[in-house]
Structure formats: structure tokens, C-alpha cells
Amino acid sequence: MKKILAINCGSTSTKVAYFEDDKMVSKVSLNITAEELKKMPKVLDQLEYRTNQVKQFLEENKLNPAEFDIIVTRAGTLPHVPVAGAYEVNELMIATLIYAPEAQHACTLSCLIAKRLVEGLDIPVIVYDPECVDSADEIAKITGIPEITNMPLVHLLNTKAAGIEYAKSVGKDYKDLNLIIAHLGGGITLGFHDHGRVADWVYDDEGPMSPQRAGAIPTRYMANFCYDWFKNGKTLKELRMYLCGQSGMVAYLGTQDVREVEKMIDEGDKKAELILKAMAYGVAKSIGQLAVIRNGKVDQIIITGGIAYSERITNWIKEKVSFIAPVTIIPGEKEMEALAWGALRVLNKEEEVHSYNVFPKGYKSIEEIINNPNCLA
Incomplete structure (x- = not known):
């Protein structure tokens, strides 16, 4: 049995779901009020608050991150990738989302929260089916x-x-x-x-x-x-x-x-x-x-x-x-199921995990990204 945690940060809530294989065992939408959001106008301001919400959910449901086989999250505002599917959350992706995101959106926090949950653990974290897949007609661009x-x-x-x-x-x-x-x-x-x-x-x-x-x-x-x-x-x-x-x-x-x-x-x-x-x-x-x-x-x-x-x-x-x-x-939405089912295919070796290797426009190294003076996050 594969234990999968899915995290999906939206504008006004953080959705978290725990799956055993393809079955959803528990799910919650951790809402954030407009008043709370006013106190945290920048996306990164919300990271600590949302992470604590997720940790509380795990504690209440007696879920230990060390026992997860994988954590899968919604992708953040990344540069465009060539294909859909699973991508490893690596140092380049994290640096891009913190210092050079393509836009302001809370989805950026999804994988950052996941990495905090597994800090010090050997648990893979992936994003699945990013919003920034470029499969469009050239004329549309x-x-x-x-x-x-x-x-x-x-x-x-x-x-x-x-x-x-x-x-x-x-x-x-x-x-x-x-x-x-x-x-x-x-x-x-x-x-x-x-x-x-x-x-x-x-x-x-x-x-x-x-x-x-x-x-x-x-x-x-x-x-x-x-x-x-x-x-x-x-x-x-x-x-x-x-x-x-x-x-x-x-x-x-x-x-x-x-x-x-x-x-x-x-x-x-x-x-x-x-x-x-x-x-x-x-x-x-x-x-x-x-x-x-x-x-x-x-x-x-x-x-x-x-x-x-x-x-x-x-x-x-x-x-x-x-x-x-x-x-x-x-x-409603089936994003949590879509995330978990993608992660399960990865665990079952039905899909490969792509290495994330796309630098933001104008950058050639992680160091350049981290030193970005125009950080939008």
C-alpha cells in the first residue's frame, strides 16, 4: 500500500488530502479569511501560516510525514515546461519559486510547504501536471x-x-x-x-x-x-x-x-x-x-x-x-485526485519523473536567481 500526501494551495485555501493507493482517506480545505490575507499581502508571507495549518491537519489525523511514500503538489508559477506529468522538486525549482516566480500566486507555496514537512527525511516531493505546459498552437502565442x-x-x-x-x-x-x-x-x-x-x-x-x-x-x-x-x-x-x-x-x-x-x-x-x-x-x-x-x-x-x-x-x-x-x-474540482493518481503512477513505475531544468528568462545559474534584486515573491 502506497501512502500519498497531496497539497494544493489556492488563493483562499490550502487543500490537503491523504491517499492510500488510489483511495482518498481524508481531505480538508484549510481556509484563510480575507482579513488574514490582508495581514499577509505577499505570497511568501503566507508560507509559515499555511505550513502550520497543514501540520495541524497531519497531527489531528495522526499522519507522520516519515511514513509517506511521496508528497505530490500543485506546481507553482514556473517557466514553461515542454511536457505534462511529474517533475522533481529540486533546488532550481525552489529558487525559482522564491526569487523569480513568473507571477504572484499562492500555488507557489504548495511544494515549499511539502519540502518543509519532509526536511531531514528521504521522502520524494514532486509536482504534477504544471499549469505552464506549452502544448499550444504557435499562432495563439x-x-x-x-x-x-x-x-x-x-x-x-x-x-x-x-x-x-x-x-x-x-x-x-x-x-x-x-x-x-x-x-x-x-x-x-x-x-x-x-x-x-x-x-x-x-x-x-x-x-x-x-x-x-x-x-x-x-x-x-x-x-x-x-x-x-x-x-x-x-x-x-x-x-x-x-x-x-x-x-x-x-x-x-x-x-x-x-x-x-x-x-x-x-x-x-x-x-x-x-x-x-x-x-x-x-x-x-x-x-x-x-x-x-x-x-x-x-x-x-x-x-x-x-x-x-x-x-x-x-x-x-x-x-x-x-x-x-x-x-x-x-x-468543484478533482485536482487532489489528479495529483494523487499521478503520484501513484510514478510510484508504480508507470510514469517517469522529469528532472526540472528550466531556468527563468535571463538567468543561467541558481546563484543568479537567489541574488535577484527584483524578487516578486
Whole structure:
């Protein structure tokens, strides 16, 4: 029997699950309130707090890290890797996530917490199916600025798991279908899964706003916003943290919890209804945007993630996109199962663990990364 611990840090919670072989024995979502997050605005500020939460979970469930066969985590904001699957959490990956992450996101903490748990122990730690797998069409990466190449990012773990679940439910193989899959969480991303390959995508900074993110902002406004931001003495780090943690729904309504917003709507708050509907509207527009990349050949639209539990939001989206393809709602997420099942395949020698060897752009050594004066974490 293989003992597997899975860790997945999201914007507002740390999900932890313990598996014995492919069976989930226990699972918890360790939430962090908006008030607590305000005290820890930088991602790394949260490391100690979240690590202690995980340790408490292990103690309460009488789980000893020394007895684990492997710990598998969600990958952080890393540079792009060529293939999906398992990657060893090594010194280069840790240095990159601490000193030169690609973006501000709590997922960065997942493997850092795991390494703390096994400090002094000979327990392997891996990440599985990173969000930064580059399988996209080359045409999708072209922008209007030659110096900027748009590289794919998507919630691969959950969207791929949802795609596999849907395919099984209709007696088909995930790799035989064209699927548009939208992940609705603290961040919202969408991907066009072309026979198992994410051919194009909409990341959470280029599509709809989300509970914590601004989404796409017209450049004619964004240029002035950035100019005023820096003119007032604020920094690039502060701007990134605002765009990826303090904007979107929470900036309008003071909460990142969709359930609270729905309660506000039920009590007659018209502004809350407009903002929530605008978020759903943006998701629908992004689905329409992706529908064209294979000339409208879409077998199914799938809406997943925590926000997909809201029938109000999913109905708003379905009203606008059902003409493209049928819509299936798979609320919640199967990221923990996807992580554990990947780790089990590694332990059973069905998959290899890739060596992580991708340096951030502009760096050639770990020492250069550690001495990075523009650390974003």
C-alpha cells in the first residue's frame, strides 16, 4: 500500500488530502479569511501560516510525514515546461519559486510547504501536471507587440480531470474530443482541449474578471492607470499584487466569496448583481472566443471549479453559450485526485519523473536567481 500526501494551495485555501493507493482517506480545505490575507499581502508571507495549518491537519489525523511514500503538489508559477506529468522538486525549482516566480500566486507555496514537512527525511516531493505546459498552437502565442510572446497558462489539473470525467460519462476517450473547459475559482481560466492537448487558452489576466483578479483591461485605460500608479510612488510588486489578488469582484464588493455576493443579491443589492453578472458575461465571451479556433467544432463545453456550484452563475453562462455546444456542469474540482493518481503512477513505475531544468528568462545559474534584486515573491 502506497501512502500519498497531496497539497494544493489556492488563493483562499490550502487543500490537503491523504491517499492510500488510489483511495482518498481524508481531505480538508484549510481556509484563510480575507482579513488574514490582508495581514499577509505577499505570497511568501503566507508560507509559515499555511505550513502550520497543514501540520495541524497531519497531527489531528495522526499522519507522520516519515511514513509517506511521496508528497505530490500543485506546481507553482514556473517557466514553461515542454511536457505534462511529474517533475522533481529540486533546488532550481525552489529558487525559482522564491526569487523569480513568473507571477504572484499562492500555488507557489504548495511544494515549499511539502519540502518543509519532509526536511531531514528521504521522502520524494514532486509536482504534477504544471499549469505552464506549452502544448499550444504557435499562432495563439502571437501578440500585437513583437517583444511580448503570450505563453499558455491554464488550470490544467482540474480542467483535464473534468475533461476525462466527462468523456468517461459518455463512453468516450478524453483524447478523442474537442472540449472548451472553463475553471471558475479565485482565478478564472479557460482552455480549448483539442484531443487531449490544450491548443489555446484564456488565462486569468486576459479574460473575465474573477473574485480576486482584474482580468483583461483595455490598454487605453491600463496605460494611464499604470502611469498614475508609478507616479504616486507605488511599485511593480504592489501593482502585480493588486492585479492578482486585490482587484476584480473583491475590489467592487469587498468580498471574494461568491456565496456572500449571492446573499447580497438575494437581499436586493443591484450593484452586487451587476458585478456578478459581469463576471459570468466575461466567461461566456471567452468561451465564444475559444470556439472559433477549430471553426466551431466543439463537442462539449464544461464548466468546473468551486464557483460552478452557483446555479445562478452557470445559468447565466449557459444562456449565452449553449448555441455553440451542449454545456455540462462539473462543480468543484478533482485536482487532489489528479495529483494523487499521478503520484501513484510514478510510484508504480508507470510514469517517469522529469528532472526540472528550466531556468527563468535571463538567468543561467541558481546563484543568479537567489541574488535577484527584483524578487516578486
